[in-house]
Amino acid sequence: MTRTFQYHRPLSIEEACALKAEYGDTAQFLGGGTDLHIEWKRGIRSFAHCIDISRIPALRGIQYEYGHASVRIGAATTLADIITAGDVVDHGPIACLKEAARHMATPQLRNVATVGGNLCHASPCADMGVVLNLLRGEAHLQSATGCRSITMSGFFVGVNQTVLESDELLTSLSVRVPEGPTSAVYLRATRTSIDLAQASVGVYLGMEDRAVADARIVVGACAPVPVASAEANERLIGMSVDQPSENAIEAAAVLVVRSTSPICDVRGSDSYRREIADVLVRRGIREALRRLRVAAPTV
Amino acid sequence: MPVLSVNGQSCAVDYEPHETLAEVLRDRLGLHGVRVSCGEGECGSCTVLLDGAPVTSCLLLAVQAEGREITTIEGLGTEDQLHPIQQAFLDEHAFQCGFCTPGLILSTKALLEVDPQPTADDVAAALSGHVCRCGAYVEITNAVLRAAKTMGDRT
Numbered sequence: 001m002t003r004t005f006q007y008h009r010p011l012s013i014e015e016a017c018a019l020k021a022e023y024g025d026t027a028q029f030l031g032g033g034t035d036l037h038i039e040w041k042r043g044i045r046s047f048a049h050c051i052d053i054s055r056i057p058a059l060r061g062i063q064y065e066y067g068h069a070s071v072r073i074g075a076a077t078t079l080a081d082i083i084t085a086g087d088v089v090d091h092g093p094i095a096c097l098k099e100a101a102r103h104m105a106t107p108q109l110r111n112v113a114t115v116g117g118n119l120c121h122a123s124p125c126a127d128m129g130v131v132l133n134l135l136r137g138e139a140h141l142q143s144a145t146g147c148r149s150i151t152m153s154g155f156f157v158g159v160n161q162t163v164l165e166s167d168e169l170l171t172s173l174s175v176r177v178p179e180g181p182t183s184a185v186y187l188r189a190t191r192t193s194i195d196l197a198q199a200s201v202g203v204y205l206g207m208e209d210r211a212v213a214d215a216r217i218v219v220g221a222c223a224p225v226p227v228a229s230a231e232a233n234e235r236l237i238g239m240s241v242d243q244p245s246e247n248a249i250e251a252a253a254v255l256v257v258r259s260t261s262p263i264c265d266v267r268g269s270d271s272y273r274r275e276i277a278d279v280l281v282r283r284g285i286r287e288a289l290r291r292l293r294v295a296a297p298t299v
Numbered sequence: 300m301p302v303l304s305v306n307g308q309s310c311a312v313d314y315e316p317h318e319t320l321a322e323v324l325r326d327r328l329g330l331h332g333v334r335v336s337c338g339e340g341e342c343g344s345c346t347v348l349l350d351g352a353p354v355t356s357c358l359l360l361a362v363q364a365e366g367r368e369i370t371t372i373e374g375l376g377t378e379d380q381l382h383p384i385q386q387a388f389l390d391e392h393a394f395q396c397g398f399c400t401p402g403l404i405l406s407t408k409a410l411l412e413v414d415p416q417p418t419a420d421d422v423a424a425a426l427s428g429h430v431c432r433c434g435a436y437v438e439i440t441n442a443v444l445r446a447a448k449t450m451g452d453r454t
Contacts, residue, residue: 002315002317003317004315004316004317005316005317006316007316007360007362009362030360030363033358033359033360033363034340034358037319037340037358037359037360038339038340038358040317041338041339050316050360052362052363054363080352105428106340106341106343106355106427106428107353107406107424107425107426107427107428108340108343108346108353108354108355108406108428109340109355109358109428111349111352111353111354112354112355112358112359192427193427193428194341194427194428
């Protein structure tokens, strides 16, 4: 008997959740399928029911939410959609999402792969996971029995593991637009195309009176989940934006890399990942500072 | 029976949900310009256009392409009248074995629609989802730039 599945194409979130409630663990949501389909082909994953959510209008698109001062991204929004999104994404550091998406996979895959899929597959290298964590994003989940929201810092719990219950659908991500001068940058250590990150770093800085008032460094691909260090972030607070302290930058880098636990695999050794993560953190901080100075030059 | 719109034609074609678009285009519709190499969306040889956007058909289910416009290399130009991109690839000798060529030509078509005057760097970025095992990358870049000029001169 041929290995196959039953295909469903719901046109609403409610319909999709009802299907998942009905078929439970025998059903799999399909965004673009760029990770799922590989697992299917390799025999790593099987499912009796495939629930294609990519055509549900409510799950696609990027909107600015007035009154919430936030940007909401539908879970089935493709990486290409993010890259070509106009001003709606260009709210200060949120533009970093475009930067991260441009690094990912290939043009063909970006036309199909979804933000939600990247997050729910929860690879330790997932770029969208690092950036949305960096921007203090929120994930919105829905099931046949209700909704809930969770901050991105709590979304991933392990390799390919999220907090999603088996009946839950990730519907959207939201990111608050920060006030005041802020900047974000995303860097990866990787080959030029298609490759997953050996290490990736996101840096977010907020400025007040020409000093760093808010700092966030997130490292990806160097632990089962994206890693941040409160100590490292603290180390940058108060640093001059115009004349940054190399000591503080170096100290922050050391602190955050200490929080990582990279594996040794075909893409790179653990020691290399730590070393390159350190370099990326320092470059990232300097670049984020530079972007701050550009966004808010001294008069 | 499901219907796929391929190269401007509605085709009634039978397939199982798990079958890939590449398999259906090749095995059911005889469109062997769609090549399958890695089978995992990395090499780009299976590239077709879906509503004008390049996608790797080996990694798409045929069902995912329903209701969308599919363009394969067979839908571009004829033997008597090649598409300017095809002509440019010939003129610049932008292939050796030709296996990767259909996918590249389709990605090129999509690129030039969005960016009619790309730089060499733009070309490299747009075609970064294609592997040419014969290493004709320089000639391919020249072909794309040549096609851009030809098509630009026409408008």
